[in-house]
Amino acid sequence: MNYAIASDIGATNLRVGLVDTKGVLEQKQEYPTPQNDPNEVISLLYKAIERLDFNGKNIAGIGLGVGGLVNYEQGIVEYTPNFSFNNINLKDILTKRFKMPVYVDNDANAAALGEKIYGAGKGTKNLVCLTLGTGIGGGIIINDSLYRGTTSAAGEIGHMTIQTGGPLCGCGNDGDLEALAGGRALDKEAREVAQKHKDSLIFRLAEGKIERVNGALVTKAALQGDELSNELLKEHAKLLAVGLANIVNILDPDIIVLTGGMAEAGNLLLQPAKDILKKRVFADSTRVPKVVYGALGPDAGILGAAALVFEQSVK
Amino acid sequence: MNYAIASDIGATNLRVGLVDTKGVLEQKQEYPTPQNDPNEVISLLYKAIERLDFNGKNIAGIGLGVGGLVNYEQGIVEYTPNFSFNNINLKDILTKRFKMPVYVDNDANAAALGEKIYGAGKGTKNLVCLTLGTGIGGGIIINDSLYRGTTSAAGEIGHMTIQTGGPLCGCGNDGDLEALAGGRALDKEAREVAQKHKDSLIFRLAEGKIERVNGALVTKAALQGDELSNELLKEHAKLLAVGLANIVNILDPDIIVLTGGMAEAGNLLLQPAKDILKKRVFADSTRVPKVVYGALGPDAGILGAAALVFEQSVK
Numbered sequence: 001m002n003y004a005i006a007s008d009i010g011a012t013n014l015r016v017g018l019v020d021t022k023g024v025l026e027q028k029q030e031y032p033t034p035q036n037d038p039n040e041v042i043s044l045l046y047k048a049i050e051r052l053d054f055n056g057k058n059i060a061g062i063g064l065g066v067g068g069l070v071n072y073e074q075g076i077v078e079y080t081p082n083f084s085f086n087n088i089n090l091k092d093i094l095t096k097r098f099k100m101p102v103y104v105d106n107d108a109n110a111a112a113l114g115e116k117i118y119g120a121g122k123g124t125k126n127l128v129c130l131t132l133g134t135g136i137g138g139g140i141i142i143n144d145s146l147y148r149g150t151t152s153a154a155g156e157i158g159h160m161t162i163q164t165g166g167p168l169c170g171c172g173n174d175g176d177l178e179a180l181a182g183g184r185a186l187d188k189e190a191r192e193v194a195q196k197h198k199d200s201l202i203f204r205l206a207e208g209k210i211e212r213v214n215g216a217l218v219t220k221a222a223l224q225g226d227e228l229s230n231e232l233l234k235e236h237a238k239l240l241a242v243g244l245a246n247i248v249n250i251l252d253p254d255i256i257v258l259t260g261g262m263a264e265a266g267n268l269l270l271q272p273a274k275d276i277l278k279k280r281v282f283a284d285s286t287r288v289p290k291v292v293y294g295a296l297g298p299d300a301g302i303l304g305a306a307a308l309v310f311e312q313s314v315k
Numbered sequence: 316m317n318y319a320i321a322s323d324i325g326a327t328n329l330r331v332g333l334v335d336t337k338g339v340l341e342q343k344q345e346y347p348t349p350q351n352d353p354n355e356v357i358s359l360l361y362k363a364i365e366r367l368d369f370n371g372k373n374i375a376g377i378g379l380g381v382g383g384l385v386n387y388e389q390g391i392v393e394y395t396p397n398f399s400f401n402n403i404n405l406k407d408i409l410t411k412r413f414k415m416p417v418y419v420d421n422d423a424n425a426a427a428l429g430e431k432i433y434g435a436g437k438g439t440k441n442l443v444c445l446t447l448g449t450g451i452g453g454g455i456i457i458n459d460s461l462y463r464g465t466t467s468a469a470g471e472i473g474h475m476t477i478q479t480g481g482p483l484c485g486c487g488n489d490g491d492l493e494a495l496a497g498g499r500a501l502d503k504e505a506r507e508v509a510q511k512h513k514d515s516l517i518f519r520l521a522e523g524k525i526e527r528v529n530g531a532l533v534t535k536a537a538l539q540g541d542e543l544s545n546e547l548l549k550e551h552a553k554l555l556a557v558g559l560a561n562i563v564n565i566l567d568p569d570i571i572v573l574t575g576g577m578a579e580a581g582n583l584l585l586q587p588a589k590d591i592l593k594k595r596v597f598a599d600s601t602r603v604p605k606v607v608y609g610a611l612g613p614d615a616g617i618l619g620a621a622a623l624v625f626e627q628s629v630k
Contacts, residue, residue: 069598079598126465138565142457149567150441150604156564156597161557163490164478173560173595175478242476245488249471250453250565252464280488282471283384283394289465 001060004309005049005098008301009033009041010067010107011082011134016048018057019306023118025299027052038085042093049098061101062094063308065110065301067137071152075104081170082134103308107131107301108155109146111294112139113311114304115257119295124254128247129294130157132240132262135170136178140251145311158182162242177243183262186215186236193232201226219265233265237272244273245280248289259294266293316375319624320364320413323616324348324356325382325422326397326449331363333372334621338433340614342367353400357408364413376416377409378623380425380616382452386467390419396485397449418623422446422616423470424461426609427454428626429619430572434610439569443562444609445472447555447577450485451493455566460626473497477557492558498577501530501551508547516541534580548580552587559588560595563604574609581608 006025008015010033017028029048034040049062068080075091094102112121112129121127125144131137138157140147148154158178159171166175167185179185194203194213201221206212222229244256262269270293278288294300321340323330325348332343344363349355364377383395390406409417420428427436427444436442440459446452453472455462463469473493474486481490482500494500509518509528516536521527537544559571577584585608593603609615 140565142462147457150569151567151602153597153599153602154565154567156567159564159597160475160561161595162476162479164481164554164557166479171597173597239479242479246475246561247565249474250455250469250562252466252469252471254465280476282468282474282486282488284468287466287468 001058001313003057003059004306005052005059005062006302006306006309007045007048007062007064008107008110008305009045009064009085010301011080014041014044014048015302016045016052017302018052019303021310023303023306025302028302033083035083038088041085045094046097059100060313061103061309062098063110063305064090064094064102064104065107065305065308066090066104067107069153069156070104070106072103072105072148073152075102077104101309101312103312105146105148105305105308106137106139106155108137109139109148110304110308111137111259111300112141112155112257112304113146113307114296114300114302115259115294116141117307118303119300120257120292121255126251126253127255127257128157128251128253129257129259129300130243131260132181132183132258133260134183136182136243157243157247160243160246162239162246177239181236181239181243183215186218186232186262187213189232189235190215190218193228197228200228202229216261216264219262219268222265222268230268233268234272237269238276240269241273241276241280244277244291248277248287249282252287253289255290255292257292257294259296259300263293263297316373316628318372318374319621320367320374320377321617321621321624322360322363322377322379323422323425323620324360324379324400325616326395329356329359329363330617331360331367332617333367334618336625338618338621340617343617348398350398353403356400360409361412374415375628376418376624377413378425378620379405379409379417379419380422380620380623381405381419382422384468384471385419385421387418387420387463388467390417392419416624416627418627420461420463420620420623421452421454421470423452424454424463425619425623426452426574426615427456427470427572427619428461428622429611429615429617430574430609431456432622433618434615435572435607436570441566441568442570442572443472443566443568444572444574444615445558446575447496447498447573448575449498451497451558472558472562475558475561477554477561492554496551496554496558498530501533501547501577502528504547504550505530505533508543512543515543517544531576531579534577534583537580537583545583548583549587552584553591555584556588556591556595559592559606563592563602564597567602568604570605570607572607572609574611574615578608578612
């Protein structure tokens with residue numbers, strides 16, 4: 001049983017591959033995620049898995065990380081905020097089709113496990129992973145195991161309110177971490193700034209089209225030394241740091257691993273966030289854990305999905 | 316080994332007693348906590364423990380819950396915000412004097428363990444305990460064990476920011492749960508209201524002395540049906556609920572147990588907090604855990620301190 005079939009199903013991309021126990025990803029396939037019809041997602045999964053070449057490989061099972069709220073015990077994807085795939089028992093469906101063990105978890109949980117076993121969190125015991133993309137997901141590892149909570153909903157760190165009365169999140173809460181420090185928030189701030197500064201590098205990189213302005217361009221401009229963009233990232237880092245400090249004050253982990261698209265901002269985001277975190281940690285600033293970007297890039301989720309299989313099949 | 320010597324050392328009171336494995340507290344003593352001299356605290360502890368009658372009892376060890384940041388592994392009280400007792404290795408000191416095993420932990424951790432083993436949390440697996448007193452402490456139990464974190468500082472839930480830019484806490488953070496929903500915050504709001512409403516019941520209960528107005532009088536007035544006080548508690552409940560929702564979204568526990576002085580407000584505080592919590596929980600309001608007051612009242616800490624001994628001595 002030296003391989004797992006692994007899939008990372010996000011709002012944008014659906015990836016499928018084979019992963020060996022050492023975390024080597026083979027036969028990677030990537031498709032745009034069908035947005036509106038869950039059956040299309042399932043058909044695509046079938047096809048992608050059936051295209052894999054299993055020749056000479058022992059397969060331990062199928063692991064999936066899905067961008068939504070997942071009931072791990074039952075294998076049900078309960079709620080996907082960013083594409084249509086609600087209340088589907090993916091475990092049952094895939095078990096019937098492929099006759100092997102299937103494990104389904106939240107994609108941030110999978111990323112946490114991936115980084116813990118194969119990436120930046122190797123050797124740590126208590127790890128928190130934040131996926132900084134359009135939204136903000138979270139995965140919590142305690143005493144070397146994923147902590148899923150009582151109803152399989154732990155780790156929704158993006159929906160922790162850090163500014164009561166602040167901007168509304170898609171989840172309905174006001175001023176949560178995702179609404180303030182998520183990718184969508186940066187997109188919005190970027191457009192506001194570009195609107196005011198038509199001579200800015202951000203606006204030029206967007207070829208003068210306000211609808212093209214987004215967080216990714218802010219990062220691009222900041223990396224080219226643009227001061228305005230750098231300031232935007234710093235403001236963003238401040239709010240992120242409030243969230244990081246809350247995590248430290250509640251969970252006191254060894255390490256916080258940041259994954260997702262925003263990692264491209266590198267130290268322009270990370271350094272100011274770490275500086276502020278230090279000031280907000282309770283009682284003693286030497287108590288700050290390591291805060292690093294993930295080592296697996298966009299593969300954290302798919303490698304973690306494989307780890308979901310291995311952690312069960314070795315038991 | 317059927318008894319533990321237990322002590323709960325808070326900023327106001329120091330309690331000492333003998334507790335049996337079933338959680339029966341005997342020979343309870345209570346003293347005002349010496350405020351400024353750590354040596355007086357230690358002398359008082361010596362005297363109180365030596366006054367206990369051990370006749371015919373097997374003592375498994377000494378357990379202590381202290382109102383501050385405690386390094387559990389080393390038994391060091393690192394930082395006590397509300398009385399003077401910083402950087403003292405209480406474990407070493409008491410082990411030398413009494414020649415038996417000594418366990419020192421944060422008082423909210425002890426209360427969490429007390430409620431889990433002997434109180435409102437019996438039979439639960441993942442429990443969060445909030446001590447709602449002058450400040451707000453927290454204790455986290457995961458998979459039936461206290462979760463202390465990597466540097467023994469987990470559970471500082473009172474210092475989680477819920478309103479960036481909000482009022483300053485003693486810890487230096489702005490808008491944390493303690494600064495907004497702690498007892499001191501209610502005291503302050505009560506004085507502001509009493510100042511404006513000299514004909515209010517709160518002001519009359521304080522015999523017209525503004526310096527006597529505090530949160531306890533708000534509770535007393537609200538319990539007598541005073542609408543103004545009830546409104547104050549409702550506003551307080553709103554902020555508390557933001558903190559509770561953050562706990563649920565991050566930790567997804569079976570139960571949240573509220574202990575400490577604010578419990579006296581009963582349903583006038585709890586019901587509005589639960590109503591708002593329901594709205595703030597991610598994705599599904601049926602996912603709300605039980606939120607209850609502790610069953611042990613002010614004895615949660617001392618019973619939990621005893622449980623610190625029993626959980627180790629049975630291993």
